[in-house]
Amino acid sequence: xxxxxxxxxxLIKTRxxxxxxxxxxxxxxxxxxxxxxxxxxxxxxxxxxxxxxQRNKGxxxxxFSGRQFxxxxxxxxxxxxxxxxxxxxxxxxxxxxxxxxxxxFGPGTRLTVL
Amino acid sequence: xxxxxxxxxxVTLSEEAFLTINCxxxxxxxxxxxxxxxxxxxxxQLLLKATKADDKGSNKGFEATYRKETTSFHLxxxxxxxxxxxxxxxxxxxxxxxxxxxxxxxxxxLSVRP
Numbered sequence: 001x002x003x004x005x006x007x008x009x010x011l012i013k014t015r016x017x018x019x020x021x022x023x024x025x026x027x028x029x030x031x032x033x034x035x036x037x038x039x040x041x042x043x044x045x046x047x048x049x050x051x052x053x054q055r056n057k058g059x060x061x062x063x064f065s066g067r068q069f070x071x072x073x074x075x076x077x078x079x080x081x082x083x084x085x086x087x088x089x090x091x092x093x094x095x096x097x098x099x100x101x102x103x104x105f106g107p108g109t110r111l112t113v114l
Numbered sequence: 115x116x117x118x119x120x121x122x123x124x125v126t127l128s129e130e131a132f133l134t135i136n137c138x139x140x141x142x143x144x145x146x147x148x149x150x151x152x153x154x155x156x157x158x159q160l161l162l163k164a165t166k167a168d169d170k171g172s173n174k175g176f177e178a179t180y181r182k183e184t185t186s187f188h189l190x191x192x193x194x195x196x197x198x199x200x201x202x203x204x205x206x207x208x209x210x211x212x213x214x215x216x217x218x219x220x221x222x223x224l225s226v227r228p
Contacts, residue, residue, distance in 0.1 A: 102148075108156075
């Protein structure tokens with residue numbers, strides 16, 4: 001079974017631009033979560049989508065948004081990029097069984113904002 | 115809110131040494147606990163998990179026991195290898211049926227020298 005895939009793997013943008021990252025979950029997984037990883041803040045939860053609905057949201061500004069499609073694929077968008085948005089963005093999918101949420105992570109998209 | 119505290123790093127060990135990485139948590143409910151590992155340039159891989167008190171998770175020689183009385187989930191390995199060099203994250207999921215957010219510790223870098 002294929003794992004979680006993320007595209008692109010690397011991105012370079014300039015301040016003020018916007019960016020869209022894509023995540024394809026493991027087949028059959030309906031929950032997709034996004035995390036931002038930086039050296040200073042560590043791993044921080046952005047949001048989670050389940051069956052095309054945002055189910056939970058972390059403490060990030062409105063410039064960060066996401067969506068999920070009917071095939072469970074998800075995208076996240078960051079508008080008006082700032083230097084501090086440079087990070088590794090990780091996507092994770094999960095198959096929720098009996099209340100246990102085990103998440104499987106993709107390789108991440110490395111975003112550099114210049 | 116939920117939080118995870120890991121011991122300060124980095125940690126450097128010689129091959130075949132004993133490893134302990136401390137992790138304590140704060141949660142309002144009855145969380146599931148996880149250890150994830152991140153190799154250079156990659157996403158996170160689930161190393162082991164425990165879903166209730168006194169459960170022991172184990173994988174690839176690593177073990178951790180869910181201790182509710184001390185709110186801890188320390189990671190141990192009896193004999194580390196050079197290939198164990200990576201960043202290790204302790205995490206919890208206080209799954210309520212409404213979300214599957216993971217809360218991570220700051221991570222600790224383990225370097226194993228031959």
